[in-house]
Amino acid sequence: MEDSTLLEVKDLYVSYGHVQALKGVSLRVNRGEIVVLIGANGAGKSTLLETILGINTPQRGDIIFEQRSIAGISADKNVRDGIFLVPEGRGVFAGMTVLDNLLLGAHHNMKNVKEHLERVFEWFPVLAERKNQIARTLSGGERQMLSIGRALMSSPKLIMIDEPSIGLAPIIVNEIFDILVNLNKKGYTILLSEQNANKALKFAHRGYVLETGKLALEGRAEELREDPRVREAYLGV
Amino acid sequence: MQVFIAQIINGLSLGSIYVLLVTGFNLLLLVAMIIHFAYPQVVVFSMYISWWVLRATGNNIFLGVVAGIGSAIIFNLISAPLFQKVMKKREGVDINTTMVLSLGMGMIITDILSHGFNKGLPIAFPKEVVGDTSVLRIGLIDVSNGQIYSLAVGIIAVSLLFWLLYKTRAGRAFRAIAEDPNGAKLVGIPLFRTALGSYAITGVLGGVTALLLAVLLGTASPGMGEQVANKVLAVSIIAGLGNLTGGLIVGLLLGILEAIVQGYIPGSWANAVAFVVMLVVILVKPKGIFGMKL
Amino acid sequence: MSLPLYYYLAITAIYILMSWAIYLPYRVAHLHFLVVANMAISGYLAAYMVMTLHLSFWVALITGFLVGGLIGFIVAQFIGDAPTFAVVIVGFTFIYITRTVIENTKAVGGTMGIFGLPSIMGNPALHRWIILIILYSLVLIVGFLIYRFDHSRLGRAASAIFVDKNIAMSFGVDVKKIGILLQTFSSFIAGGCGVLYGFIYKSFHLDYFTFHLIGIFMTVIFVGGYRTQWGVVVAAPILYGLPLLFPPEVASWRIVIYGTLLIMVLVLKPEGFITRKLVYKIEKKLSYLIHRRGVRI
Numbered sequence: 124m125e126d127s128t129l130l131e132v133k134d135l136y137v138s139y140g141h142v143q144a145l146k147g148v149s150l151r152v153n154r155g156e157i158v159v160l161i162g163a164n165g166a167g168k169s170t171l172l173e174t175i176l177g178i179n180t181p182q183r184g185d186i187i188f189e190q191r192s193i194a195g196i197s198a199d200k201n202v203r204d205g206i207f208l209v210p211e212g213r214g215v216f217a218g219m220t221v222l223d224n225l226l227l228g229a230h231h232n233m234k235n236v237k238e239h240l241e242r243v244f245e246w247f248p249v250l251a252e253r254k255n256q257i258a259r260t261l262s263g264g265e266r267q268m269l270s271i272g273r274a275l276m277s278s279p280k281l282i283m284i285d286e287p288s289i290g291l292a293p294i295i296v297n298e299i300f301d302i303l304v305n306l307n308k309k310g311y312t313i314l315l316s317e318q319n320a321n322k323a324l325k326f327a328h329r330g331y332v333l334e335t336g337k338l339a340l341e342g343r344a345e346e347l348r349e350d351p352r353v354r355e356a357y358l359g360v
Numbered sequence: 361m362q363v364f365i366a367q368i369i370n371g372l373s374l375g376s377i378y379v380l381l382v383t384g385f386n387l388l389l390l391v392a393m394i395i396h397f398a399y400p401q402v403v404v405f406s407m408y409i410s411w412w413v414l415r416a417t418g419n420n421i422f423l424g425v426v427a428g429i430g431s432a433i434i435f436n437l438i439s440a441p442l443f444q445k446v447m448k449k450r451e452g453v454d455i456n457t458t459m460v461l462s463l464g465m466g467m468i469i470t471d472i473l474s475h476g477f478n479k480g481l482p483i484a485f486p487k488e489v490v491g492d493t494s495v496l497r498i499g500l501i502d503v504s505n506g507q508i509y510s511l512a513v514g515i516i517a518v519s520l521l522f523w524l525l526y527k528t529r530a531g532r533a534f535r536a537i538a539e540d541p542n543g544a545k546l547v548g549i550p551l552f553r554t555a556l557g558s559y560a561i562t563g564v565l566g567g568v569t570a571l572l573l574a575v576l577l578g579t580a581s582p583g584m585g586e587q588v589a590n591k592v593l594a595v596s597i598i599a600g601l602g603n604l605t606g607g608l609i610v611g612l613l614l615g616i617l618e619a620i621v622q623g624y625i626p627g628s629w630a631n632a633v634a635f636v637v638m639l640v641v642i643l644v645k646p647k648g649i650f651g652m653k654l
Numbered sequence: 655m656s657l658p659l660y661y662y663l664a665i666t667a668i669y670i671l672m673s674w675a676i677y678l679p680y681r682v683a684h685l686h687f688l689v690v691a692n693m694a695i696s697g698y699l700a701a702y703m704v705m706t707l708h709l710s711f712w713v714a715l716i717t718g719f720l721v722g723g724l725i726g727f728i729v730a731q732f733i734g735d736a737p738t739f740a741v742v743i744v745g746f747t748f749i750y751i752t753r754t755v756i757e758n759t760k761a762v763g764g765t766m767g768i769f770g771l772p773s774i775m776g777n778p779a780l781h782r783w784i785i786l787i788i789l790y791s792l793v794l795i796v797g798f799l800i801y802r803f804d805h806s807r808l809g810r811a812a813s814a815i816f817v818d819k820n821i822a823m824s825f826g827v828d829v830k831k832i833g834i835l836l837q838t839f840s841s842f843i844a845g846g847c848g849v850l851y852g853f854i855y856k857s858f859h860l861d862y863f864t865f866h867l868i869g870i871f872m873t874v875i876f877v878g879g880y881r882t883q884w885g886v887v888v889a890a891p892i893l894y895g896l897p898l899l900f901p902p903e904v905a906s907w908r909i910v911i912y913g914t915l916l917i918m919v920l921v922l923k924p925e926g927f928i929t930r931k932l933v934y935k936i937e938k939k940l941s942y943l944i945h946r947r948g949v950r951i
Contacts, residue, residue: 178545202548214546218539219532227532231548277548445921455739456685460872461920467869468913475907586865590746597743627758635747642740643732 127153129281129312130175135184137167137174144170146336147184152281152314157307159323159344160316161357162333168316169211171333172283175314176208177201189280203231205280209270211289217259221250224258224269228276236276243272246302264295271302275311282306284315288322300326320357324348332357366501367623368616373507373576375615376514380569381592382599382607383518384562389602390525390653391534391558394443395458398466399566400592401585402439405469406432406570408580411483419486428574429567436563437556439465444555466586473582482581490578506576513572517565518608524561525604534558594638600648610649660782662895664854667789669890671847672867673874674796675840677886678803680875681812682833683738683819687745687868688729691752692722692841693848694863698756700849701768701858706761711774715788715849722845727838734833735819753860767859771852785854796843800883808832866909873912877919879926882933889927 130152137145145167152158160168173179175186177198186194193201207228208214215224225243229236244251247268253261258269267287274282287303288296296319304326307313317323324330324344332340332353340353347353381400388394396402410428417423446457474480491506525531533554536544541551573580595614599606614634622630641649672689679686696718703714729748733741757765773781803809814822815829823829852858870893878889893912897905919926 176546198545199548199550202546208546210543210546214543216536216539216543219535223532223535226529227536227547227549230529230533233529273547442917442921446924455737455742456683457920457924459685459742460876461917463865463869463872464913464916464920466913467866467916468910470866471907471909471913475910590750593743593746628754629758632751632754635750638743639747642743646740 127155129154129189130314131187132171132175133185133187135171135174135186136182137170137179138182139170139179144336145174145181148333148336148338149184150331150338150341152312154312155307155310156329157303157313157315157327159320159327159330160314160333161318161320161323161330161347161353162316163318163357165335166333167336168333169285170336172208172285172314172316175283176206199231202277205278207274207277207279207282209267209274209282209284209287211285215258215261215266215269215273218257220255220257221261221269222254225250225254225273225276228273230277232277239276239278243275246275246305247272263291264298267291267295267299268302271299271306275306280312282311282313284313286316286318288317288319296322320353362499362501363623364620367619369501369503369507370623371616371619372612373510373615374619375612376507376510377569377573377576377588378592378595378615379514379608379611380510380517380565380572381588382595382611383514383521383604384565384569385592385596386602386604386607387521387525387558387562387565388440389596390604391538391562392440392443392555393447393538394440395455395462396439396443397459397462397589397593398469398585399462400589401466401469402432402435403566403570403573404580404582404585405435405473406567407574408473408477408483410570410574411485411580412477414486414489419488421489424489425571428570429564432567432570433560433563436559436566440555440559440562466589470582470586477582480582482579484579485574489574491575492578506578510572510576513568514611515608517568518604521565522604530554530557591634594634597638598634598641598649600651600653602653603648603650604653606648606650655779655782658898660786661854662898663786664782664789664850666891666894667786667793668847668851668854669870669874669894670793670886671789671796671843673871673878673886673890674800674883675843675847676871677875677880677883678800678840679741679833679836680880681804681809682815682829682836684733684736684741684833684837685738685745686837686840687742688726688748688837689745689840689844690863690865690867691745691748692725692844693851693867694749694752694756694860695725695848696722696845697848697852697858697863698762698768701771701852702762704771705768711772711853715846718849719842719846722848723838723842725845726841727834729841730834730837734837735830736833749863749865753863756860763858765860767857767861768852769857771856771858773856774853781853781856785850789850792843792846797883797887799839804883808835812836869909869916870912873916876926877915879928881925881930882928884933885926885928 128151132148132150135145135148136143148167148171150158160171162168170179174181177193177196177200180195184194185192188206216227225240226236229239249265250269250272253265258266261269287299291299300322303313315323324347327344329343330341330347331338332347340347340350381403385396385399388396388399406428409431410424413427414420414424443458443461446461477483491509492504494502495505495508496503525535533544533549536547536549537551537554545551595607595611599610618630618633621633675689676686699721700714700718703709703717704711729744733744756762762768774784775781811822811827812832814825814827815832819829851862874886874889874893877893879885897908897911
């Protein structure tokens, strides 16, 4: 096991009641990478991310984070150990202020809260402006920034993002992806799921294609972009 | 004029009882999404436990205090999970079931008190405990130390809770869990431990309320909880569910209003005041005068 | 007829009728606690009419029904389609205000109550028989009406409202109209029951109409089963009757037992004992038997 491997998923089987959501999925994320999960609705992308975080327990298979098995460990413990999930639909607490939401991100690690907060405000000036506003009053793009900012407050070793572009206007989507690229340049490892394969493959390092719970393809982003199957199914070419 | 001021003072101390109770009620609402119709009965229950311990230990005040607060915490810790279990059956705040559940609890408590303690007769707290020594006397105006304590503690309690909920890390966690338990998990908040903490705090508040009631009133009766429970609900609705500051203001105002009605109109019409006001508020401003904070 | 038997039969009938009165609005998720206020108002009004105005029992009874229905109807204009919470609050409010008014009105006995109501037709034994006949005729009539309602289009609409009011509305269900119908009928029955309740004992007292009463009815409905009307029929006689069989020391803890049962049912068996499935199974078996005119294995 190389030291640069941050996360490794081995042959994961997850089911919800009678529905087999994931059938033997394996993947790997190395430090400093941006890895993208591509797939249609219901392919299992959210399930995979949530299982890695610890919301679901896999029936079979293993999840190894920093050379330690974390399959079956509860979500809140994993968050405390450095994995953070930015859920689909933004996942902010709509009834609480921007500031409170950000502070909640640092809930289990309040050391250096002030610096983290300043850093987030520096990267997302919009959040600084609206820091005392109730999250419900933010626009879709602003909420996404808040959600990402909240993730940053916990100084995660691995940031997972579920469908960052959903429901956002194209201009905002570009902004968000620019932010992600910048974060990566600063050293953050990112695992994200996306339906918008076109954009995602442009800046990711590697990608995996999920189809109905199974891994269909994997490879470097450029290769996947050129792959005719991917182009036909996901790039609309 | 003196009568008027005397009534205002009475009203303030009555109001402070409402404030303490409605704050506990709001707290349960804010951190656990529970509408605990029987919360005042739980408080009265703690009063009775405290009284019983006082009798059994020859008026050992320390033990009496421990018993009062301890029993409130224990009862909260036991009953809160019941509510959670019942609410899981349907998404969101299922008012019907939590209401019927608290009705059931209230029934049990009131009846246990009528049967098991002092043969159902009202209980009296020992002289050393009751705060009815006059602190200030001007003609007809008579302020007792008990009244000052309850008013002071009422205001302090609300301020403390406000600070706790809105300015501390723990309070943020409580509010997050109340709004979205799954979202709270995602942020790394340990649900069970934190929820227990919120119930314990409500228990402490309930216990303190019980002790203050003992000091202020000097007596308790089995039906007391029931009588007050509906008024506490009325205060919460008039102010706006979950609104702590609103509860403080409305609680005190209602106490004063009731005292004035009691003073100038013979009979027990004061009781109906709270409900008439509540009816009007529901029709005119259903979210409460100060707005809901759910 | 022996006195204990009379009281048992009479009170059981009241429990059945009043629990049905709460069952109906609960079909659309309304806990219509107003009914206890209806009992008190109509009951005291009837007592006043008989004692002070010297009107006949029958006039008082009919007035009781009508007053109950009228109050229910008027209040329903406001809360016919209100959220459950509002219905509960309004009910509590009316109970409180009613009690306060009665407490402070000398003409209806204040906190002392009204005693010594005359026997119907002047004859105590006949009085008891008449009360029982009225009560059980009501049980049959109301039971029949509820049965027809539950098995009709309106009943199905009510079930839809219970599950999701908004979706029901989008199917064209007139939520307010059904709410008004159920609440009015429920208050109508409650009014009559209030009158009869007092005449069972030939007295009226504020303690008859307390929040404890709500608790008892809740227990009957939820332990029996709130999804069908039969839960009440099974639970009322058993819940009221069983404590009577025990020695008085145990029986006096009746309310605690009810409360505990209620909580246990809510947590462990939320649908109650007589569930929808059970009733379906029995109805199917019955229609099978009736059609085949005999038991076949």
